[in-house]
Amino acid sequence: MSRDYDVIVIGSGAAGLSAAVAAADAGARVLVAEADTQVGGSSRLSGGHFYAAGTSLQAAAGVQDSADAMYEHYMTLNQWLVQPNVVRRYCDLSAPTFEWLQTFGVRFAADGLYRSGVGSTPRGHRPEGSGEAVVQHLDAARAARNVDLVLDARVDSLVTDSDGRVCGVRIGGDEASAGAVIVACGGFGANAQLLAAHYPSAAASGDWQWYIGSPHAQGDGLRLGQDAGAAIEGHDRGLLLVTPGFSRDLEVLLPGWVVLINQAGRRFADETAPYTVLAGLIHKQGGPVYAVFDEPARAAARRSPMSQAYWVDEVLAQKADDGVIVRAPSLEALAAATGIAAEALAGTLAGYNADVTAGSDRQFFKPVASGARSIGTAPFYAVEVRANVVCWTGTGLRIDADAQVLSTAEAVIPGLYAAGETVGSLHGDRYIGGGGSFGPCIVFGKLAGENAARFALGLNE
Ligand SMILES: Cc1cc2nc3c(=O)[nH]c(=O)nc-3n(C[C@H](O)[C@H](O)[C@H](O)COP(=O)(O)OP(=O)(O)OC[C@H]3O[C@@H](n4cnc5c(N)ncnc54)[C@H](O)[C@@H]3O)c2cc1C
Structure with missing residues (x-):
């Protein structure tokens, strides 16, 4: 059966662009649909810090660290009230994904390594040029792979086939078909109603409350996912x-x-x-x-x-x-x-x-x-x-360790993947530290891209 694309990515922030590049490198024909008139979302405004363990930057600074140590710290800080398999995957992939990011030209200077959060091990990695530079490099990599991008294209709904597989998106009156869809729409910091429902601590400061990220952080990822049967993970999560x-x-x-x-x-x-x-x-x-x-x-x-x-x-x-x-x-x-x-x-x-x-x-x-x-x-x-x-929101779609979206019936929703701030599975009561949101965006963006491409290409066999 012919499809418009193998993989459609919703959103062009750090998560979406990472997903698009990884999916294209895995052999998929990819479309990125972006609601804004420019790429980048909150990622472009961000510091772009990346929380990771066992990286080349740490090694060069003589810092001994490992995925095991990061996992232990992460789980302890959050009293084990996060999804262990998803956190474990983040810890395992943080260093290799950090190295992957640098292959697109993103630079991390030696003085960019610092103790972020409350841990004693420096795991915050500050990129040169902040989040904007990361977005630019990832977007250049996207363009170099001939990944299609449509701007000013807010995805209204997902298309699901009779077997329950997510097989496309609707934008206004248009529909595009795909083997798999990746939701990377960012968070809901700009949506007062969703803040009240999912982040009461933020809503509690009333008129004082304001959000520093993209106005397009409207929580579309939650809505799109829930319409397809997705479960929501976490409550009252984020950074204030x-x-x-x-x-x-x-x-x-x-x-x-x-x-x-x-x-x-x-x-x-x-x-x-x-x-x-x-x-x-x-x-x-x-x-x-x-x-x-x-x-x-x-x-x-x-x-x-x-x-x-x-x-x-x-x-x-x-x-x-x-x-x-x-x-x-x-x-x-x-x-x-x-x-x-x-x-x-x-x-x-x-x-x-x-x-x-x-x-x-x-x-x-x-x-x-x-x-x-x-x-x-x-x-x-x-x-x-x-x-x-409100810096970012941490309640979102429930995923498994392969970035597949899980339904309220605890089953994988075929063809549906999610990454970035749209995902809720990683964040507990305490923010792990600077880079603890952007890092997972890149890690699970890349993973979602690879896995969605494999799934979509498998449909052709
Ligand atoms: C000022 C600032 C500084 C920060 N600094 C750090 C930091 O140093 N370290 C850290 O870990 N975190 C930081 N954060 C948080 C972190 O940057 C974000 O959580 C992260 O960048 C989110 O990336 P994302 O790709 O998930 O979403 P985004 O970058 O927000 O991208 C989502 C994209 O989806 C688009 N979109 C939304 N709905 C739709 C739709 N229906 N259809 C199509 N497109 C849609 C949006 O327009 C947007 O472009 C910071 C945030 C801000 C605002």
């Missing part, structure tokens, strides 16, 4: 960053000179803890959390590479004048205005100040070099911070 919500500027870290205080008047974290865990800690407090500081800290706050928009002397003064930040003449007044338990706040700050004077944070081990300073000179300030910036 913490801000005081003054504006929509992306700043990843809090300054070391604030303390985070919950309603009980206690600190609960090193305020400079990795962004991979800080949002989760804030949510665990069960109520508003305030960043507290004093007048000398405010007056000394200067624009820095870390903060241009929020933690700056005149911005803080203005926000206090506007009533966005609570400014109070005493700690008691600050507590009264914020609902923080007053006695505990006083005790917490007394202990913290003693630690700062002694040169070591004996409770939460915040590094002294982070800029920690005593908080004791009025006026005092408190500004609510929330984990409100």
Whole structure:
């Protein structure tokens, strides 16, 4: 039976382009359908960091690492509440796929290797030129393989044959047939309804919540997959960053000179803890959390590479004048205005100040070099911070370790594959670290491309 294509890939981000290139290299005739007027999706906006173990970059830096060690860390951090077979496949393929990516011209300099997340082993690999360069190189590889690309072509629905095999896509009034379809539509960060349904922690910050990725991250992958009977994996998954919500500027870290205080008047974290865990800690407090500081800290706050928009002397003064930040003449007044338990706040700050004077944070081990300073000179300030910036979403289609989409009946949906942020099987309560979303996009994109091509070409035999 003649088909328009062997493999149709929906979406041209890191996952979709990796899938398309791999499928073409496996001998398939491939079409990429992209809703936007340009390729790249959120991947093009991204840092493009790749979380991987056992790579050539690590070896060159003298870092001993392995898929086994990565797997153990990944599973432990997520309390085993992720699909072990899918995580294992990611760990096993992370290094070979990282090397594969470089064959298209993507470069990772020696200083691009860093400790991302909370692990002690450096597994974050930062590409030269960020995600945009990765997309450009992958798209050039796509074009060099004569893989067709249609832009401005949002796939509306999948076509399924009488045997239940996914055999094509519909775009507007057009239909294209294929041996297999790969869903690589990205996440749903730009869709408020889906955030409310699948990522309540993100939706909880109300008007403060905003999304940093592509406006086309509408969750089409979930809808397309579910219409074909796919199961959804994971709930309330993704990455949120913490801000005081003054504006929509992306700043990843809090300054070391604030303390985070919950309603009980206690600190609960090193305020400079990795962004991979800080949002989760804030949510665990069960109520508003305030960043507290004093007048000398405010007056000394200067624009820095870390903060241009929020933690700056005149911005803080203005926000206090506007009533966005609570400014109070005493700690008691600050507590009264914020609902923080007053006695505990006083005790917490007394202990913290003693630690700062002694040169070591004996409770939460915040590094002294982070800029920690005593908080004791009025006026005092408190500004609510929330984990409100959605970076990516982690609830998605349930796949097996071969990137085949699984149905609600726990059966493979023939002809349907998925990769990238559309997939939910890898992400648990905690983000593994920088590169933990982009890395799986490339790994499962390539794998989906290879497997979909094999499946589709097998139909011809
Ligand atoms: C600013 C920023 C920085 C980031 N930095 C990092 C980082 O350093 N490391 C990391 O691990 N993660 C990072 N992330 C997250 C990571 O980049 C994304 O999770 C990842 O790039 C998603 O890739 P993808 O291919 O799955 O989706 P995308 O790159 O979003 O591609 C999906 C494509 O599908 C298209 N599409 C959607 N619906 C349809 C449809 N119905 N029909 C056709 N096409 C459709 C979209 O237009 C889009 O082009 C970052 C994200 C952002 C926004």
